[in-house]
Amino acid sequence: QVQLQESGPGLVRPSQTLSLTCTISGGSISSGSYYWSWIRQHPGKGLEWIGYTYGTGRTFYGPSVKSRVTMSVDTSKNQFSLKLKSVTAADTAVYYCARTSFFTTVTTNEHYFDFWGQGALVTVSP
Amino acid sequence: SYDLTQPPSVSVSPGQTARITCSGDALPDQYTYWYQQKPGQAPVLVMYKDTERPSGIPGRFSGSSSGTTVTLTISGVQAEDEADYYCQSAGRSDSYVIFGGGTKLTVL
Numbered sequence: 001q002v003q004l005q006e007s008g009p010g011l012v013r014p015s016q017t018l019s020l021t022c023t024i025s026g027g028s029i030s031s032g033s034y035y036w037s038w039i040r041q042h043p044g045k046g047l048e049w050i051g052y053t054y055g056t057g058r059t060f061y062g063p064s065v066k067s068r069v070t071m072s073v074d075t076s077k078n079q080f081s082l083k084l085k086s087v088t089a090a091d092t093a094v095y096y097c098a099r100t101s102f103f104t105t106v107t108t109n110e111h112y113f114d115f116w117g118q119g120a121l122v123t124v125s126p
Numbered sequence: 127s128y129d130l131t132q133p134p135s136v137s138v139s140p141g142q143t144a145r146i147t148c149s150g151d152a153l154p155d156q157y158t159y160w161y162q163q164k165p166g167q168a169p170v171l172v173m174y175k176d177t178e179r180p181s182g183i184p185g186r187f188s189g190s191s192s193g194t195t196v197t198l199t200i201s202g203v204q205a206e207d208e209a210d211y212y213c214q215s216a217g218r219s220d221s222y223v224i225f226g227g228g229t230k231l232t233v234l
Contacts, residue, residue: 037223047161047169047212049223060222096168105157108216111223112159114180116168 002027004097004117012091012124018084022097022117023077030055030075035100037113038071038082040093048093052100052111053080065091087124094119128152128218130226132211137232144200146229148213151194158196159214160189162207163228169212173198200231208233 008020022036029036037052051061053071061069070083084091098113130150138144148158158176161169171180173189176196186201200207213226 046228047214047225049225052222062217062223101174107155108157109222110157110175110216112157112171112174112214113161113169114171114174116170119168 002099002115004099004115006095006097006117006120008120008122010121010123012087012122014088014124014126015086018082018087018091018122018124020082020095020097020120020122021079022081023079024099025078027099028055029073029078029080033101035060035102035111036073036080037098037100037111039096039098039113039116041096041119042090042093050082050084050095089124092122092124094121096120128224130213130215130224132213132226132229134227135230135232137234138203139234140205141202144203144207144231146198146200146211146213146231147195148197148226149195150215150226152218153191153194153196153215156215158189158191160198161212161214162209163212164209172211203231203233205233207231 003025005023012018035052038050049062053059059071068085073080096119097117099115102111160173162172163169176191177189188199190197210228212228217224
């Protein structure tokens with residue numbers, strides 16, 4: 001069964017860049033059958049999709065942080081990464097990585113998250 | 127912007143049936159997915175494509191859809207089902223994914 005594990009600094013200074021890595025085990029990021037997503041959850045709040053990347057490096061970002069986010073893939077390490085620049089206290093959240101299943105219907109491109117990492121709390125503070 | 131609306135809270139006694147709704151204008155044309163999140167844990171997929179249950183999810187979880195409202199039903203609720211539940215569907219225009227605000231299920 002696939003497992004995902006987030007890693008990275010738990011504290012980031014304001015205006016700096018938040019960097020997280022998700023390591024995949026039990027599956028290959030290059031399989032082509034899945035996207036690989038980042039999702040965050042502000043303290044005591046709901047879930048917010050940040051975006052996803054594909055094994056080829058193709059990316060799709062959601063509107064909330066689109067201008068500040070970069071995602072990438074390292075197939076040699078079976079990892080994908082998130083970089084969020086110019087962070088503020090509003091970026092303090094638990095960040096999850098998740099495997100993303102996708103398919104297309106007549107009306108929509110469907111996506112859902114079938115395996116999640118345990119989450120990494122990132123605090124933005126001076 | 128396009129939103130999915132969930133009730134903030136639902137309360138039931140053990141053994142009763144809990145119904146958690148998710149409403150959105152586009153839901154007749156999209157599938158809905160449900161996640162269970164217990165305190166301090168990552169979300170877990172409990173329903174996909176409106177009515178499909180992933181492997182390992184108990185049979186007391188079921189899903190249904192009617193018009194602009196999708197419902198997650200938990201029959202014979204157990205104490206271990208107490209959690210936050212989030213619905214999710216495809217977004218519109220600039221977002222591929224949206225989540226509902228979440229519903230806190232309390233088992234009395």
